[in-house]
Amino acid sequence: MHHKTQPISILVCALGGEGGGVLSEWLVQAALLAGYPVQGTSIPGVAQRTGATTYYVEIFPVPQSELAGRRPVFSLYPVPGALDLLVSSELLETVRQIGNGFATAQRTQVISSSTRTLTTHERMQLGDGRMPDAPLREVVARHSREHQVFDMAAVTREAGTVVSAVMFGAVAASGLLPFPRTVCEQVIRAGERGVDASLRGFARAFDIVSSARQHTTFVRQVVAGDPPPAAAAARAPTEAELPRETAAAFPAATHDLLTLGLARMVDYQDRAYGELYLERLQRILAAERASDPDGGKGWAITRETARYLALWMAFDDIVRVADLKCRVSRRDRVRQEVKVAEGELLRVYDHFKPGVAEAAALLPAGPAQALLRWDRRRQARGKEPFSLALKVGTHQVLGFLSLRTLASLRWLRRRGSRFALEQNLIERWLAAVEHGARTDWTLGHEIALCGRLIKGYGSTNERGKDNLLHVVDHLATSPTLETDRRRAEAIRAARTAALADEAGTALDQALQQHGAPARPVKAVPIRFMRRPARSAVQTP
Numbered sequence: 001m002h003h004k005t006q007p008i009s010i011l012v013c014a015l016g017g018e019g020g021g022v023l024s025e026w027l028v029q030a031a032l033l034a035g036y037p038v039q040g041t042s043i044p045g046v047a048q049r050t051g052a053t054t055y056y057v058e059i060f061p062v063p064q065s066e067l068a069g070r071r072p073v074f075s076l077y078p079v080p081g082a083l084d085l086l087v088s089s090e091l092l093e094t095v096r097q098i099g100n101g102f103a104t105a106q107r108t109q110v111i112s113s114s115t116r117t118l119t120t121h122e123r124m125q126l127g128d129g130r131m132p133d134a135p136l137r138e139v140v141a142r143h144s145r146e147h148q149v150f151d152m153a154a155v156t157r158e159a160g161t162v163v164s165a166v167m168f169g170a171v172a173a174s175g176l177l178p179f180p181r182t183v184c185e186q187v188i189r190a191g192e193r194g195v196d197a198s199l200r201g202f203a204r205a206f207d208i209v210s211s212a213r214q215h216t217t218f219v220r221q222v223v224a225g226d227p228p229p230a231a232a233a234a235r236a237p238t239e240a241e242l243p244r245e246t247a248a249a250f251p252a253a254t255h256d257l258l259t260l261g262l263a264r265m266v267d268y269q270d271r272a273y274g275e276l277y278l279e280r281l282q283r284i285l286a287a288e289r290a291s292d293p294d295g296g297k298g299w300a301i302t303r304e305t306a307r308y309l310a311l312w313m314a315f316d317d318i319v320r321v322a323d324l325k326c327r328v329s330r331r332d333r334v335r336q337e338v339k340v341a342e343g344e345l346l347r348v349y350d351h352f353k354p355g356v357a358e359a360a361a362l363l364p365a366g367p368a369q370a371l372l373r374w375d376r377r378r379q380a381r382g383k384e385p386f387s388l389a390l391k392v393g394t395h396q397v398l399g400f401l402s403l404r405t406l407a408s409l410r411w412l413r414r415r416g417s418r419f420a421l422e423q424n425l426i427e428r429w430l431a432a433v434e435h436g437a438r439t440d441w442t443l444g445h446e447i448a449l450c451g452r453l454i455k456g457y458g459s460t461n462e463r464g465k466d467n468l469l470h471v472v473d474h475l476a477t478s479p480t481l482e483t484d485r486r487r488a489e490a491i492r493a494a495r496t497a498a499l500a501d502e503a504g505t506a507l508d509q510a511l512q513q514h515g516a517p518a519r520p521v522k523a524v525p526i527r528f529m530r531r532p533a534r535s536a537v538q539t540p
Contacts, residue, residue: 007058008176011078012167013088013097014053015117019164020089024055026168030187034179035063039074054078054097061178078102085176086144088112089152089163092119095136103143110144111170111209113152113163127452127499148212155208159201160336161194168198169205175213181206193341246278250285253299254306261310268314269410277313280430281306287437288444301437301444305430308451312429315422316457318358323407325350325394348395350403355387361418362409368417379525425465432472440484446491447476453498467498467507470519480515490514 010027014020024040031038037060042053060072080101086108088094094112097103103110114133122129140147148170156163165188171177172184188198242250242259250258258281265274281302288301314320324330331348340346356375360368375386393399413419429451437444450471453464471494481487493514497506508518 007060007072007074008085008178009075009078009083010057010059010085010087010171010176011083011097011102012055012057012171013086013090013093014055014164014167015090015093016053018089019162020053020055022162023164023167023171024057026164026184026187027057027059027171029190030177030179030183031059033187034183035065036060036178037062037064037067037072037074039076041076043077059178063178081107083108085171085174086110086112087167087171089167090115090117091133091136091140091149092116092131095139098139098143105143105145108144109174109176110140110147110149111167111174112140112147112149114149115151115153125499126502146213148209150205150208150212152205155201155204157333157336159197159204161197161201162339163201165198165201166205169202170209172202173206173209173213194339249282250302251295251299253295254281254285254302257303257306257310261306264310264314268320269413273313277309280309280426283434284430284437284448287434288441290438291441291444297441297445301433301441301448304445304448304451305433308448308454309426309430312422312426312451312454315418315461317361317413317418318354319362319407319409319413321352322403323410326400326403326407346395347393350392350394350399352390352392353387354390355385362412362416364415365417365420376525382525425469428469429472432476436476436484436488440488443476443484443488443491446488446495447472450491450495453495463504466519467504470511470516471495471498474511474516475514478515490516 012020012023012027014023021042024042028038028040038057040055040057042055056076056078058074060074081104083102083104084107086094086097086103088097088111091112091114094110098110102108114137116130116133118130122131137149140149152163152166152170155166159166168184168188172181177184185199185202188202189195191198242255242262246258246262247255258278261277261281262274265277284305285299285302288299289295292299292301334348335346338346356371360371363371379385392402394403429447433444433447435444436447450468453468453471454461455464471491475481475487475490475494478487478490481490490510494507494510494516497510498504500506504519511518
């Protein structure tokens with residue numbers, strides 16, 4: 001419990017543009033309005049080097065009217081080990097401040113968003129370079145007297161406000177402030193813009209933290225053997241369910257990914273495409289059962305195949321891009337990001353640069369190949385690949401209808417050359433996963449994980465598919481590797497190398513170390529640029 005002779009110390013951590021300064025001012029104004037001595041300071045951060053901008057607020061828990069003219073002495077900076085409340089809008093930033101020693105298990109209450117803003121190092125990885133959340137949450141739990149972690153970004157979007165209002169509601173519900181919630185709401189109402197949205201975000205966060213603290217109190221009372229007389233059981237959130245026949249055909253451990261994958265296929269194409277997705281996974285499941293009948297390894301081959309198959313089958317094309325840009329959710333997100341106020345107009349311009357490959361993807365194989373050969377001949381003569389630079393005003397009727405018309409061409413996708421090509425490549429990968437799973441579980445699992453190589457679009461996507469098929473074709477059944485276990489180890493090494501080096505040098509080395517040939521060198525056209533003629537210089 002906090003002692004009344006010491007100020008309540010609050011450290012707020014917010015990233016750029018999240019309104020941390022506004023939150024600090026709200027806290028100071030609320031304390032002054034309620035008649036409590038207060039002081040606030042800030043320390044700016046610099047991108048990834050020193051983290052977020054931090055705001056430090058100290059509130060003396062005794063009203064000014066009871067101090068008989070005395071004035072408390074405040075600190076300008078937070079002191080490690082002497083912090084009462086740490087509030088942060090980003091999970092890794094929370095852990096960073098804990099690493100600085102500010103939070104302690106004996107004193108500090110931590111309120112953090114579960115949201116992550118990826119660091120530069122995480123973004124640079126070719127594969128999934130994200131730091132897992134579980135270790136970060138464990139650090140928060142270990143170094144806090146009490147902690148509440150929830151998705152502040154989601155609450156912000158739902159309320160149509162900024163995260164500072166959500167953080168203010170969380171602080172008000174922490175139980176540390178010596179004044180009531182109504183004072184905080186009164187400060188928000190004194191603002192000029194976005195009052196209603198800020199109050200919605202404030203109320204939602206207040207309810208989340210209050211409910212979490214009540215649940216924590218209930219658990220502690222139960223552990224102590226003194227449960228409250230009337231305790232309402234919490235109801236688990238309802239999840240989307242698979243069709244009954246599908247759920248019966250697959251183990252329960254795979255249902256979460258199957259639900260997401262099936263929904264993605266239906267949204268991307270149609271119900272028949274979703275059924276194709278499930279049929280393919282039934283083959284993989286039958287193969288996995290051959291090497292792991294009891295599912296002792298959690299049906300990991302089926303789960304990983306379900307994950308990467310859903311991503312591959314929903315490959316990006318111009319129809320998909322147009323569909324996503326026409327959605328109401330995208331419009332609402334843009335309006336929230338630019339903070340459009342009531343009565344303000346918003347103009348949105350989307351820039352596109354479709355080339356021959358994008359157009360050929362929707363044509364049958366014959367016309368598509370003819371169009372691609374024409375563009376290759378142009379490039380051989382030293383010209384750049386043909387493309388059209390388009391600027392479409394999607395806030396206008398004509399611009400929106402043009403994208404909506406393009407998005408309605410999903411029926412044409414099945415007749416296009418790229419659709420046939422992608423399905424052929426998918427089947428080659430699935431056949432390798434199926435064969436590997438039947439002969440050796442580890443081999444099948446490693447081949448399934450190679451689906452990670454398929455990502456991005458354009459040249460990145462093409463390179464990923466080439467790498468995957470080269471690894472599968474030359475390592476999955478390599479006669480130079482005597483056992484399936486050695487083949488699995490070779491595939492793991494090649495996959496790791498492919499994700500670590502975009503140029504492919506490490507992958508070629510890994511392939512050759514395991515007796516496979518390096519990837520063939522692709523021909524790249526060379527364009528010679530004419531040197532501009534030097535203008536004549538006239539001398540006086």
